[in-house]
Structure formats: C-alpha cells, structure tokens
Amino acid sequence: MLPASGDVAENSVTDVVSNASGALSVVFTDPDVLDCPICLEPLRAPVFQCDNGHIACNSCCSKVKRKCPSCCMPIGYNRCRAIEKVIHV
Ligand SMILES: [Zn+2]
Numbered sequence: 001m002l003p004a005s006g007d008v009a010e011n012s013v014t015d016v017v018s019n020a021s022g023a024l025s026v027v028f029t030d031p032d033v034l035d036c037p038i039c040l041e042p043l044r045a046p047v048f049q050c051d052n053g054h055i056a057c058n059s060c061c062s063k064v065k066r067k068c069p070s071c072c073m074p075i076g077y078n079r080c081r082a083i084e085k086v087i088h089v
C-alpha cells in the first residue's frame, strides 16, 4: 500500500503517454480508471474511444452499436492506445 500521507511521486503509478499520432497525454493515478465505464469490467485491449475521449471496451462498442452512450459520437473506430499500453503492464 502507498503511504497515507506525503508526496507519493516516486512510487506512484502515474504514467504519461505521448503518442506520435496525436499529442495525447494521460495521467493515471487511480486504478479504477482501468475499468470499462459502461460494463465496469476490467479493460482489455482493444479499447476504443469516441471523439470526446470516452472509452469503451470491445464488447461494449458492439453493445452500443458503435455510438458513444455518453455523447452519441461514433465509437469503435479509434483505438485508445494510451489505455491499452497501461493495461498491458
Ligand atoms: Zn465494457
């Protein structure tokens, strides 16, 4: 477990990912972000995101007919490689 107080910078799970295909920076400090927000199952690649950055797992993309349930943008065409990189750790 992490210490309850103080700076956890040295031991944190923070990860910053820069993708050549777009200046994408993601900071993860909470392992809960690695669950699919739709079905709440742990994410596994491939992970998709809509144009607004909402994420969904592969099976949820089929379930919602490739339309983001949060903003109705198309989802399932753009992979979220930052998340995929993290969940492969
Ligand atoms: Zn899901």
Ligand SMILES: [Zn+2]
Residues within 6 Å of the ligand: 050, 051, 052, 053, 054, 068, 069, 070, 071, 072, 073
């Ligand atoms: Zn969305």
